Amino acid sequence: MNRNFLMLILLIFLIGICALEQISVSKALGTINSLAVQIQTSVQNSTQINTPDVQQQVENLNTTWNHYENILCFFSNHKDMKEMGIEIQRMIIYSATNQHEEFKASLCLVILYSETFDHFMGISFQNIF
């Protein structure tokens, strides 16, 4: 096979991988952020977080994150992403035991992670230097 052709394939592959990563990261973090903000809105002025509605939303957040984590593991270090999963698991427990202060703290962390993980995932100029 002609070397020039192989190099072209290589270039297309590299561009494709970068594009795929950026799309996956944007979609994952965007979705998690919107779900987390939705939960935040619904529990804002409430001290009852063990309602079926809140628990369902948290479960949905967990399922969604697990789904995206499986995809993001192809592009990012597992260790870098584990914090998100840990906080979501904490939210599940806090919701079940109605620890609303701790729940809201974890929720804030989840929102923070969803807003800042793109500093080391996907295309990030901060990460170059």
Place this chain on the structure above:
Amino acid sequence: MITIIIRAILVYVLLLFVFRLMGKRQLAQMQPFEFVLTLIIADLATIPMAEISVPALHGIVPLLTLVLMHFIITILATKSQKFSKIISGKPIIVVNSKGIDYTALKTLNISVSDLLEAVRSSGYFSLEEVLYAIVETNGTVTVMPKAQKSPVSNEDLKIEKQESSLPVMIIEDGKYNTDNLKVVTKTKEFFDDILKTNNIKKVSDVLILTIDNTGSIYLQKKDAPSKVINLNLDKVCKYE
């Protein structure tokens, strides 16, 4: 553990592919940019093998990126002399007809001992024998000896010799080389007849059979001495 095994195999295959892509230059004398590349590649290859939490792509993508960079730099170096000079430098004469060029040595940061060592590696043990010594861009030293000290050739002795030709391997380790059969004017049946004439029943018994342009055959059975058969043919090989 199985993840590490699979990643190690994957990286090994990828490295084979990478070095094939970069061409034979990597395996011979390297230019500075090629040397840098080889150093980095070795390190990058270990990333996905050593750490399971790191995605395999974190090793594969930089490797492939460097291959692409190497390809682009090689193309640019071929197309532009200026670029080639920037990337690889230029050969520098360190010994000339007047002796050692001290300024050139200083520029290259080479000591006289280093120079003598390189000259000895080229087969010349005294600077008396050397007319020119050149430090090439890949760091090797090539030597042009003085006329009186250079090896004697057939031309010097006025000996006429017939040009030899490049032998083509027809059978290797018991199998016909089908690519090389296309390079000669003789068919597989011709070589089967040669084997029969030499009491060789099967081609799998043959270790090596080569033929050159004049029909001189080098034949060796496995676990047997070699023999040379001169058929005195003309233009057996199709290469020029």
